[in-house]
Amino acid sequence: MANDSWIPDYKPSSDFSLANIPFGIISTPDYQTPRPAIAIGDSALDLKTWLATINEEKLLDVFPGVDIGQLNHALNQPTLNTFAALGRPVHRIVRNGIQELLRRDTPFQQLLRNNEEARAKALKRLSEVTMHLPMEIGDYTDFYAGYHHAYAVGVMFRGPENALQPNYMHLPVGYHGRASSIVVDGTPIRRPVGQILLDPKAEPKRPMTGPTRKLDIELELGCFISKANEMGEPVDVKQAEEHIFGYVLLNDWSARDIQAWEYVPLGPFNGKNFGTTISAWVVLADALEPFKMKSEIENRTELQGYLKEAGEKGVFDIKLEVDLTTADGSTTTIGRTSSKYLMWSFPQMIAHHTLGGCPLRPGDLLGSGTISGPGGVEERGSLLEMTENGKKEVLLAGMNTRTFLKDGDSVSLRGFCADNGSGVRVGFGRCAGTIYSAVQR
Amino acid sequence: MANDSWIPDYKPSSDFSLANIPFGIISTPDYQTPRPAIAIGDSALDLKTWLATINEEKLLDVFPGVDIGQLNHALNQPTLNTFAALGRPVHRIVRNGIQELLRRDTPFQQLLRNNEEARAKALKRLSEVTMHLPMEIGDYTDFYAGYHHAYAVGVMFRGPENALQPNYMHLPVGYHGRASSIVVDGTPIRRPVGQILLDPKAEPKRPMTGPTRKLDIELELGCFISKANEMGEPVDVKQAEEHIFGYVLLNDWSARDIQAWEYVPLGPFNGKNFGTTISAWVVLADALEPFKMKSEIENRTELQGYLKEAGEKGVFDIKLEVDLTTADGSTTTIGRTSSKYLMWSFPQMIAHHTLGGCPLRPGDLLGSGTISGPGGVEERGSLLEMTENGKKEVLLAGMNTRTFLKDGDSVSLRGFCADNGSGVRVGFGRCAGTIYSAVQR
Known part of the structure; x- marks a missing residue:
């Protein structure tokens, strides 16, 4: 995987490099419902909002073999528990797909990089987002x-x-x-x-x-x-x-x-x-x-x-x-x-x-x-x-x-x-x- | 409070006497959603189902001062957490109201005792019900x-x-x-x-x-x-x-x-x-x-x-x-x-x-x-x-x-x-x- 991203100001030496793609729960001043996101460089990609802008067939290209309805449901929750419960094989495909989406030579340019509407809605500066507990912790x-x-x-x-x-x-x-x-x-x-x-x-x-x-x-x-x-x-x-x-x-x-x-x-x-x-x-x-x-x-x-x-x-x-x-x-x-x-x-x-x-x-x-x-x-x-x-x-x-x-x-x-x-x-x-x-x- | 109930086979020496009115979560073979109930003698009163048969004004007579919408919401949950969170003054009024409803000389005869439909729907033998954990236990x-x-x-x-x-x-x-x-x-x-x-x-x-x-x-x-x-x-x-x-x-x-x-x-x-x-x-x-x-x-x-x-x-x-x-x-x-x-x-x-x-x-x-x-x-x-x-x-x-x-x-x-x-x-x-x-x- 080429370790370079089209994300503005991206540096591979960031904690949140393309090799990472950590998951969290964010809210923003204009949309206060806590929801799943990933961090990349100094940005957060609001997964709930992004998924809603893309039709299901195209998502299957990014996340091959994943039940997109199930994924949508999991990423529409205020914690990551439902996503976590999908299991490690699904996490692997989703993380890989997001890496593909974010790398400079992404094959999915129209889904985010060159999609102004999706970018405006779903891509936020980390400095703009409020972070919440990522999981509801039972024990x-x-x-x-x-x-x-x-x-x-x-x-x-x-x-x-x-x-x-x-x-x-x-x-x-x-x-x-x-x-x-x-x-x-x-x-x-x-x-x-x-x-x-x-x-x-x-x-x-x-x-x-x-x-x-x-x-x-x-x-x-x-x-x-x-x-x-x-x-x-x-x-x-x-x-x-x-x-x-x-x-x-x-x-x-x-x-x-x-x-x-x-x-x-x-x-x-x-x-x-x-x-x-x-x-x-x-x-x-x-x-x-x-x-x-x-x-x-x-x-x-x-x-x-x-x-x-x-x-x-x-x-x-x-x-x-x-x-x-x-x-x-x-x-x-x-x-x-x-x-x-x-x-x-x-x-x-x-x-x-x-x-x-x-x-x-x-x-x-x-x-x-x-x-x-x-x-x-x-x-x-x-x-x-x-x-x-x-x-x-x-x-x-x-x-x-x-x-x-x-x-x-x-x-x-x-x-x-x-x-x-x-x-x-x-x-x-x-x-x-x-x-x-x-x-x- | 007269310690006698119109509930069939009721004995004041039951664990679940009129002086008790404990709360639990039940399901039944014909309705498998877990829901709040109280126990009385050898019976359970399905509170969710019972509330749905009675109009709001009449419920206010039984539970004076209680926000009936809030109570309905709390008793429509699969655990007692929401009801518990309403606070002890509300629990007191609800328990008192149910005691009034169940005692032999109840002033609310039409709400359950003489209401065949409500009785048939909401009153179950304890031997017929399955019990669930009453609360979702955080810690x-x-x-x-x-x-x-x-x-x-x-x-x-x-x-x-x-x-x-x-x-x-x-x-x-x-x-x-x-x-x-x-x-x-x-x-x-x-x-x-x-x-x-x-x-x-x-x-x-x-x-x-x-x-x-x-x-x-x-x-x-x-x-x-x-x-x-x-x-x-x-x-x-x-x-x-x-x-x-x-x-x-x-x-x-x-x-x-x-x-x-x-x-x-x-x-x-x-x-x-x-x-x-x-x-x-x-x-x-x-x-x-x-x-x-x-x-x-x-x-x-x-x-x-x-x-x-x-x-x-x-x-x-x-x-x-x-x-x-x-x-x-x-x-x-x-x-x-x-x-x-x-x-x-x-x-x-x-x-x-x-x-x-x-x-x-x-x-x-x-x-x-x-x-x-x-x-x-x-x-x-x-x-x-x-x-x-x-x-x-x-x-x-x-x-x-x-x-x-x-x-x-x-x-x-x-x-x-x-x-x-x-x-x-x-x-x-x-x-x-x-x-x-x-x-x-």
Whole structure:
């Protein structure tokens, strides 16, 4: 595929290159119904509106073998759930067709490039569109597959001898998260109030109630489910790829002091459920396929059969970055890592999640767990690690320092895959949120 | 209100008495669209169909002040979410109106009692209807508010000195559960396969994968949310009653061996997410109001302000029973307790859940946690407690014994409030499920 597009100002080095074609839900000031779109360069193609301008026969040329009525129905929804449920073979044809439509030497010139009416109606600048949550998220599960994060946090709380729990190398540890507080890129996040034990050593223990003093981020990769499995029917790890729709960046905001007091014995609750931010554009599984690799984490434990994958390439080399912008407007990149440090692949997570028969549904979201690299503080995916739980300061631009987040701080995650040979880039766009002050009590 | 109804075969001692009027979602062989109904005695009144037979003016007599168009819309849905979202004042008027409609000396004789067409269309025997999940459940949260259960399990695993974690008396401990595997009464439950550590003392630890050997029940009360709170906006404990739609029985099936290996440090996951059964009929909050009482559990800990309720009566005296039926058809009541042993009220759980701003939505489900009484094994809400984690057998009818559940076993929860003065009973109907065999591997 020639990597060049007729889209105005198109650059192959855009996050939303022709090699990407991510899907999202947009609205515009003149047409406020949320609807499916794809991103290309600095533009969005409103799929619902575009499909309505083209007759069905011509669409079959672009999307051969696809049930156009079904596709039309799926792209007339306010979320991508129905489209996701069409399955990965359909996503593949649709993405390929859109790539054909958008490349400079497109064989379908009359359907968009040279069709002024369709262009005017359906092609929007990204700066003009409002992004919405791409999926209606039924259930959200957060895993803990970032080995270096799990190890570093374990050392901090239990010492190097017992850093990892005995189950860690045997199964992808995960827990159920809160779906109702997942928000799209750009949504402000309120500093949560919670019960906090300021002095853990004093007896009797006397918690207080107040705004968190340890507001943190968690740099994660999110995975959306496309194909459902029936309750009672596990998904085979070798079939699990067919159940994946695509990927987003995910920031699982965390209040470390609330979490520390509440989490024994049933796990994190109010320390996490006040907000989780995801990037707006879903990068389809096929767009990331060229960037698959073997995990950097070697697991010498003999795996249970249900976790054994067919090949070795289970994870992606997605470069990940964390920017922190303080209220004075100065920005510092405080973390740089890669998703190649995940110890478990998403197919393994899906196989484990469904082993006992738990049904996954289209739109369900799986988080990878915080991703950190093996190096120093600059490779960490959480402030907890960067500051050793608040003991050390992170130095920022503009003479600023931080242990945890202050009101007015913005955190923005970025992620991209780059093929150095071709200059092609597949990126996620932004996953950002700004902290505002807690409820006054 | 005279406690007698013109409904055929009506008895005030029915679970679904005139004092109850629970809401559910039914379908029938001749009309398969799921739709809202109420239960009365051995009958169901199909509200969607009934409303369609009555003109709007007359409905205003039955439901004074209610927006009839809005009510019609809410009762034309396949779940009760829209009706729940109308708010507790509307639920109160609708329940009162239906009570008036159904009592023997109803002032609305022409609307149903003496209206043959309406009766034929809308009044069904319960034995003829199929029940569906009453709500679309966005998020499911399971608390741990049953004091005697938490204490007994704590003693079993950590000894009496450390039975309760330090946070237990300060906050309603809870965790996020799995919404996708919540099923309605009668749905079969497949024995889950999972990772199990058969010998926890051997080093290195070698888990195996297989069907759970410790399949258990958890006797709980479930609470459905009606009114949403905005993200970032906590619900005051004194306003929390207005956010409650009603209650169901809940069996949080648990695989104790899977849970034991997986749950550190992030809490239960596959040990719980293979299935949760709820009773089909939602008992409205107002129907339980006369049975409110002070919790039997004294908490001498000074509560944080946000957990302090206006009155003392926070819990209900709902008598709870667990029946176990083995494959040979013999039934034993293995547990008898009451929801008065919950240490935290649902308004306290709601205040805690939303303290950091977590949004609750109509249809969200809160579980109480397993409810056990202070007495012997016959007052326990789980086999884990009854058998001391499999060490002792429970004796059953028909020469049977159990430590944990076998394939073919059925467990049925029952719950009811009884006013000994008037003979009035408000009950939940059945919450049952039968175990079938695990996936062959």
